[in-house]
Amino acid sequence: MTAPTEPIRAPRGSTLSARSWQTEAPLRMLMNNLDPEVAERPQDLVVYGGSGRAARSWPAYHAIVRTLRTLGPEETLLVQSGKPVGVLATHEWAPRVLIANSNLVGDWASWPEFRKLEHLGLMMYGQMTAGSWIYIGTQGILQGTYETFAAVAAKRFNGTLAGTLTLTAGCGGMGGAQPLAVTMNDGACLIIDVDRTRLQRRVDTRYLDTIAADLDEGIALAVQAKKDRRALSVGVVGNAATLVPEILRRGVPVDIVTDQTSAHDPLSYLPEGIDPGDAPDYAAKKPEEFTDRARAAMAKHVEAMVGFLDAGAEVFDYGNSIRGEAQLGGYDRAFAFPGFVPAYIRPLFCEGKGPFRWAALSGDPADIHTTDRAILDLFPDNEQLGRWIRMAGERVAFQGLPARICWLGYGERARAGARFNEMVADCRLSAPVVIGRDHLDSGSVASPYRETEGMADGSDAIADWPLLNALVNTSSGATWVSIHHGGGVGMGRSIHAGQVTVADGTPLAAAKLDRVLTNDPAMGVIRHVDAGYELAEHVAERDGLRIPMREGDVQ
Amino acid sequence: MTAPTEPIRAPRGSTLSARSWQTEAPLRMLMNNLDPEVAERPQDLVVYGGSGRAARSWPAYHAIVRTLRTLGPEETLLVQSGKPVGVLATHEWAPRVLIANSNLVGDWASWPEFRKLEHLGLMMYGQMTAGSWIYIGTQGILQGTYETFAAVAAKRFNGTLAGTLTLTAGCGGMGGAQPLAVTMNDGACLIIDVDRTRLQRRVDTRYLDTIAADLDEGIALAVQAKKDRRALSVGVVGNAATLVPEILRRGVPVDIVTDQTSAHDPLSYLPEGIDPGDAPDYAAKKPEEFTDRARAAMAKHVEAMVGFLDAGAEVFDYGNSIRGEAQLGGYDRAFAFPGFVPAYIRPLFCEGKGPFRWAALSGDPADIHTTDRAILDLFPDNEQLGRWIRMAGERVAFQGLPARICWLGYGERARAGARFNEMVADCRLSAPVVIGRDHLDSGSVASPYRETEGMADGSDAIADWPLLNALVNTSSGATWVSIHHGGGVGMGRSIHAGQVTVADGTPLAAAKLDRVLTNDPAMGVIRHVDAGYELAEHVAERDGLRIPMREGDVQ
C-alpha cells in the first residue's frame, strides 16, 4: 500500500468525524503532522528531523485513523512504534492513546540495530513530536531559538539584545531561525553561511533582513545597527573557519558568539577551500580526507570562538557538537565555553519552564489570535513573552492547523490551560484546542549530550525521570501520552516523554487540564530540586510543591 | 542514618495505619519486602537477586513510609530509584504510587555507569519485585520451575512427568527448586551437585527426597521410580562434567535433561578435579586458568546433553548461559538445544499466562487457604493448577505476609481478581488482598537473553512493549505501577514493568481489578499476536481482543 493520492489535511471546523473531541483531536493532529504544509516528506510519512515519522506505514496510518473514528470514551488505543496494536477498555480519565516509539533495550540501543528492526517493519523513528502528533512546523525552532537568545539577554545584557552584536554561522533548517530570533530580541546579528542559497531563502521568508556584498559591508552594517541599538540581521557568504578568525582579528565589537553549522557530522561541515556544490561528491569519494579537513577547519573556527571568549564575549555551543569535533581536530581548549542548556536553559527548566504549545482544531487562525490575546492578558508583566506573542502574530506563517508556542513555567501553564478551556466553553473559540509540548522540556527528557548535559549532581544519564513523567501524565488526564527513545540526539542517547491534552470546554477537561498542566511542569521542578538546583528549591517552596525527603523530622 | 534497630515487619490485621487500603497496601508490602523472613539482607535494604533493593536508603525508606501514611485518595507518590521525590494531585483511578527504578539512557546502560551513579547516591537496583514491593520469597522460584516442568510434560509427555526421569545439575538457590518441581509433576529426578551441603540443605527443607551413596545407587533409585511411575528426587554428589557423560555412556533411560549449575559465571562453575572448598581461592588467584578449565568442563557437560538430545531426550537450557560458555569452551554444537523460554514458556505467554500472585494483608494464613479454595473452585478443570495449589498448601512455608502464586492467563486473572474482591466484601477474607505479579510476564518485559529470546519476528530487543504495559496499567486502575531496567539479566539487557492492585472489597476496586487484570495479560496476547504467534492470534480471536491491523478492509 502506497501513499494516498490526495494530500492529507486534517478536517477543519466543529463537525466531528470521530465520536468526541477526545478522539477527534488525536485524529486531526496525526493528519496535521502529515499535511504537506507541515511534513518534510509526507509521502514517506516523514514529518521532520531526518526520518521522524507520524506512523510506521500507510496501512498502520489507515488503521489508526479508522480506530480513532470509532474509539469510545472509555477506550484506549495502543500505538507501538507508529503501528496500532490494540484497543483496551480503560476509563474516562485515562488517555485515549498511549504511544511508545523507537524504544530499545540498552545493549541494542544503536542505529544499526534500529535500522535492522526498521527494515523488518518492526519499528519506526518517532523523533520527538513526529510520532507523538504535535509537530507544528518551524515555529517551534524559531521560538526555542528566540527563548535561548532571550535567556542570553537576561543573563548578561539586562534583558534585551538592543545594543549588542551576535556573530554566528549556519543558516540552514534550524540555524536559519537565528537571525530572526536575535532581531526579535532587538539585537544586531551577523550570520555566516558558506552557501548563498541558504541565506537567500531566509531573506525570502523574512527571517534574515539582508545579505551583504562582502565581509566589509557586513561588518559595517552590523556594527552600525549595534551602535544605533537597532534590530538588524545581516548575512555574509563565506566559510566560518575563515571568517570568524578574521572578524576576531579585526577587533569587531562582538558581544555574543555561537554557531549552528552542521558540525555534528564532519561530512556536512565544509572544509576551507571547498565549494558547497562540490562538497557532496568530495565527501562521498574521500570521506576520510574530507573529515580530517573539516575537523581542522572546525578547530580554527572554535579557536576563534575561544578568542572572543577571552576578549569578554558571551560564547556558547548551540547543540551541534562543534566543540567535540574541534577537539578531534586538535584544538585543546574547545570546551572552554559551555553548551546552551547548562548555560541558559537549565535555569528556565528549574522553574518548570518549557515549550508550551497549542493548536486550534477549528483550523481558524482567528482562534489563535484570540488565544494570543488571552496569553497577553494572563501574563501582562512578562515582557519577553509579550514581545514574542506580538511578533509571532505578525511574522509567523501558520503551517497546517494554526498553532502557537511560547515558554511557560510551573503554575503558568495550568492558568493558560484553564483560560483556553473557558474560552472553548463560552464560544470565544470556535472549536476545541489541543495543548501539548515538545519532549524537550524541563522534566520529560534524559539526554546527556543536550538537555541533561552537566547536571549539577551528575545524574545526566538517569532515565527514571522521563518515564515517571509519562506515568504522571497518564495519571493526570492527558489525552495522549508518548515515550520515545533517541529523539534529537539519536539512538542510545536520549529517552523522553510527551503529552497532549484536549481543551474541549467541558468541566472534565478543565479538571484534567488542571492536573496535567500542573503536574507535567512540576516534574521539571522536582527533577531539578533533586539535582540540587537552588532556583528549583525556591520554586518548590514558593508554590508548595511536596518533596517527601524535605518533609518531616529527619529520623 | 543506619538500619532501624527493630526488624521491619508489616502491620497485620484490619486496622489501618494509613488513610485507606489503597495506601495501606503499598505500605505493608514495602515493609514486607524488608521483613527478615523475606529479605536476604534487610539491614542493607536488599530483598533478593544480588542487590535488588526495596528503597534506596534508610532516610528514603522512612520518607516513603511517612508519606504513604498520610497520602490522600487522589494523590500520587513518585519514587525514583527507591527514593520518594514528589507527591502530586491526580484522581481516584490513578495509581497511588508510580515507580521508576534503575533506568538509564541506552549508551550509559551498563554496570559501571550504574555503580558510579549508585555510589553517588543517585540510583538503586530494583531487580524485578524488590523495588516494586511484591516479592514473596522463594515460592516464586518454586512455582516458576514447577510451571516449566509442567510445560515440558504438556508438550511431550501427555501432561504428566509420571513415568519419566529428569536429569539435571545445580541444587543452589534457584536450582534447588528443581527436584521438588519435578516431583510435584509426579516425575523422577536425578540431580547432581558438586557440593554435598547444597543437596543436604534441600533434603532438610523437603525440596529433595534423598541423597544417594554414589552414582550407581542414584541411578538405580531413580530408574526404579521411573518404572514404578513414582515421584522421587535423588541427589548425587559429583561434578556434572564427569557424571552427565558417564550417565549417557551407561545408556540410562533419561527423558528430560536440563541444568542449573552456576554456568553464567565461569568462575562459579566448578572445573573437573576441583574440590568446592578450594574453588574460591583458586578462582581468585588464577582466574584465567580457572575460566579455561571451567569452559572445557562445560563443553564436556553440554556435549553429553546434546548426546541425550540425539538419543531422543527433551533437552533445554534453563537460563544459565551454559550453551554460550560451552561454545567458548570449544564445543560447536552447543546451541543444538533451545532455551526454556522459546521451548516451553512462550506458548504460555501467547495465552497471556504468567505469574499471578497475591498476598493477604491481614497476615492470616487462613486468608490464603480461603483463596486457594477459591482458585480450585474457579478452575476445576485445570488439573495442573489444582495440583500446584494443593501441594503448595501442604509444602510451601509462608515468608512474611502469607502469599500465593500460580500461573493464570488472559481472562482467568480477571475472574480470580473479581472473586477475591467479592470475598473481601463479604468478609470471607479478614482483610484486603493485593494482587500483583513478577515483571517476568507475557507482555511486560523486553529481555533478549531470556523472556524475549528468539521471538518469531526478531523483535527481541524492542522495548516499546513493557513501556506500553506500564502505561496501560496506569490507565486501568492499578494501585502501584513500576518500570525497571536490568532485572534478571543485568544492566543494558532488559526493560520491564510491574503492577500491583488492591482488592479492598469496594465496587471501585472491582472495576479497577477488572480493567487491570484484563488489560495486563492482554498486553501479552497482543505482543505475541504482533510477533506472529498463531496461538496468540487464536486467543485474541476467541476472546474478542481488538487488534486494529486486523480490523476493517485493507485499504
Ligand SMILES: NC(=O)c1ccc[n+]([C@@H]2O[C@H](COP(=O)([O-])OP(=O)(O)OC[C@H]3O[C@@H](n4cnc5c(N)ncnc54)[C@H](O)[C@@H]3O)[C@@H](O)[C@H]2O)c1
Ligand atoms: N540546539 C539544538 O537544540 C539543536 C537542535 C537540532 C539540531 N541542532 C544542530 O544544529 C546544527 C544545524 O542544524 P540545521 O538543521 O540548521 O542543519 P543544516 O544542515 O540544515 O544547515 C547547516 C548549514 O551550515 C552551513 N555550513 C556548513 N559548513 C559551513 C562552514 N564551514 N561555514 C559556514 N557555513 C557552513 C551549510 O551551508 C548549511 O546551511 C546541526 O549540527 C544540528 O545537529 C541543534
Ligand SMILES: NC(=O)c1ccc[n+]([C@@H]2O[C@H](COP(=O)([O-])OP(=O)(O)OC[C@H]3O[C@@H](n4cnc5c(N)ncnc54)[C@H](O)[C@@H]3O)[C@@H](O)[C@H]2O)c1
Ligand atoms: N531460568 C531462570 O529464569 C533463571 C533465573 C535466575 C537464575 N538462573 C540461572 O540459574 C543458575 C543457577 O542459579 P542459582 O541461584 O541456583 O545459583 P547458585 O550459585 O546458588 O547454585 C549453583 C549450584 O551449582 C553447583 N555447581 C557449580 N559447578 C558445578 C559442577 N561443575 N557440577 C555440579 N554442580 C556444580 C554449585 O555447587 C551450586 O550449588 C545461574 O546460572 C542463574 O543465572 C536462571
